Amino acid sequence: MADTATAAGDTATPPQPPHSTRRERTGWYFYDWAMSAFSTTVITVFLGPFLTSITEVAAGCELGAADCTGYVYPLGIKVAAGAYFPYLVSLSVFLTVFVLPVTGAIAxxxxxxKRLLAVAAFLGSGATIAMVFVTGDRYLLGGALFVFANVSFGAAVVVYNSFLPQLGGPDDRDGISSKGWALGYLGGGLLLMLNLVVVTLFSEEGNPQRTLDLARWSIVSAGVWWAAFTLVPLFWLRERPSVEAAAGGVRGNVLLDGFKQLxxxxxxxxxxxxxxxxxxxxLVFNDGIQTVIALASQYGTEELRLDQTTLIVTILLVQFLAFGGALLxxxxxxxxGAWKTVLMSLVLWTGVILAAFWLxxxxxxxxxxxxxxxxxxLGGSQALSRSLFSQLIPAGKEGEYYGFYEISDKGTSWLGPLAFGLVFQxxxxxxxxxxxxLIxxxxxxxxxxxxxxxxAIIAAGNTPPRVL
Structure with missing residues (x-):
């Protein structure tokens, strides 16, 4: 991998222009393909039920029991077995609030x-692969690995997003971001489909241990996928240091200086x-989007009384159509313009909510x-929000600002579920x-x-795209 960054002590060099080759952009797209396996196979489908089953065994319940009222005691804290995984999600989100902006400042x-992207991605994928050792009643190991993987996932996303403003000019970023999101949904959907086919074919009725093992290996496959395809951006992306780093390198301790810079x-x-x-x-409209994604299955099962097959087919349908939707x-x-398109997408989201009420x-x-x-x-509203934000970041602050962006994406995702829960109660x-x-x-x-x-774009020191 040939780096174009100047070494510490070299003479100042001008910042790199916002231009990239097709090969480099393709490399960037492929990290979305790589990491989306973790989002879909691990977070969306398999990990919650898998880790809950492991925790229920640790609480003294029989594997596959319909109702478990047992407790576990991580760090001496009494936790209901069914609440263990949601608490882990909350803990990982809490930690990202501190980790992501610092990661961006270091980047x-x-x-x-690229090295920072590699470290975060391989730590996260390695922790996911290590789920192969989560057997029996090892709920603590599973919880620790999940928290570590989820925080690493967020850190890698911050570094990954920070490349976007350096890959194209103001008029190019919407297309670049959309293609990345589209390829991510395609890759994540493909691995999820393969895993669901394997689980369906090899599960045995009345044998919950077989189902649990298949879920564990599905989670491991996502870690392997994530690690393997991360090699593509590492080989094809150029190093794109910040203006400060390109102008003479960064002296001193990058970690400590990152905290100071933050x-x-x-x-x-x-x-x-x-x-x-x-x-x-x-923060507000994305919370609504994330809540719809998170609660769609619960709405389908509890309110609409749909079977598991219908939910699985719908999840796959969403994944593959999001590929086309992002490009569309x-x-x-x-x-x-991206601004008008995102506004239009929010009108469409409002229509989705109203239609769901009458299902x-x-x-x-x-x-x-x-x-x-x-x-x-779905894919388009997320991709264009990311590219719109890239226009509002002062030059050289891409990592830090995308750290705050990811916090807005993940760190407040409890507001929508809270509103939903209160109204339901x-x-x-x-x-x-x-x-x-709808609010x-x-x-x-x-x-x-x-x-x-x-x-806003001019105030950030950037050139606005021709069409907004």
């Missing part, structure tokens, strides 16, 4: 961002109020059609609970509409 000061950036955030306002809008909305953004129970076809609609709008209706999520899309739309994007 901005390092002349070797402090300076936090103090300086007030100089970019419009960037912060965009982050607020993203990327094409729309090229014509009318009939025990009717799989309407549910699948709604899943198809979610897939078409008051009304005892999943349908009304789902409709409560996130409506308020998010109004906040994003209020952001003067062209002015």
């Amino acid at each position: 901005d000061r390092s002349a070797h961002k 402090g300076h950036t936090i103090k300086g955030l007030k100089a970019y109020p419009l960037t912060l306002f965009f982050l607020l809008a993203f 909305l990327g094409g729309v953004a090229k014509r009318i 009939p129970a025990e009717a799989p076809i309407p549910f699948m059609i709604l899943g198809a609609a979610i897939g078409l709008v 008051l009304t005892n209706s999943y349908r009304v609970g789902l409709v409560s999520l 996130f899309f409506v308020v998010g739309f109004l906040l994003l509409l209020a952001v003067p994007m062209r002015k």
Whole structure:
């Protein structure tokens, strides 16, 4: 791998222009293909039920028991077996709030961002592969590996996203980001489909241990996939150091200086109020998106009384149609601009919520059609939000600002579920609970509409794209 960054002590060199080869962009896309296996196979489908089963065994329940009321005691804390995995998710999200901005600050000061991407990705994939040792009642090992993998996943995403502003000019980033998201959904969906086929073919009725083992190996396969395909961006991406690193290298301890730089950036955030306002809008509407994704299966099973086969088919449908949806909305953004396209996508999300309220129970076809609609709008709204934010980042601060972006993406994902849960508790209706999520899309739309994007981009010291 040939690096283009200057070594410490060299004479100053001008920042690299926002230009990249097709090979380099393809390498960048392939990290989305690599990491999406963790999001789909591990987080979305297999890990929650797998780790809950391991925890129930540790709590003294029989494997495959329909109802387990046992407890485990991690670090001496009494935890219901069924609550162990949600608590782990909360812990990992809490840790990312501290880890991600620091990771971004280090990336901005390092002349070797690819190395930082490799470290985060291989630590996360290694922890996922190590799930092969989570057998019997080893719930503590499984929990520790998951938290480590999930935090590493977020850190790698920050470094990965920080390359985006350096791969293309203002008019190119929407397309680049959309292709990355699209390939990610395709790769994640492909591995998930293969794993679901294997589990379906080799499971044995009345043998929960076989099902558990198949789930464990499915999780391991995602770690192997993540590690193997990470090699593509490591070989094909160029090193793209920050302006500071390119102008003479970074002296001193990168880790300690990263913490110091983060402090300076936090103090300086007030100089970019419009960037912060965009982050607020993203926090609100993205929370609605993430809540719909997280609770769709529960809504399908509890309210619509759909079987597991319908839910699995719908999940795969969403994955593969999100591939086309990301490209479709990327094409729309090229014509009318990313800002207008994201606003349009939020209107479509509002329509999805209203349609979900009227879905009939025990009717799989309407549910699948709604899943198809979610897939078409999902990838594009996420991809274009990422590229829009790249326009609002001051040069040389890509890593740090994408650290804050990832916190907005993951660190507040409890707001939507909280609203859903409170409304359900008051009304005892999943349908009304789902409709409560409309506020996130409506308020998010109004906040994003209020952001003067062209002015915000100029205020960050960047050149606006021709079409917004």
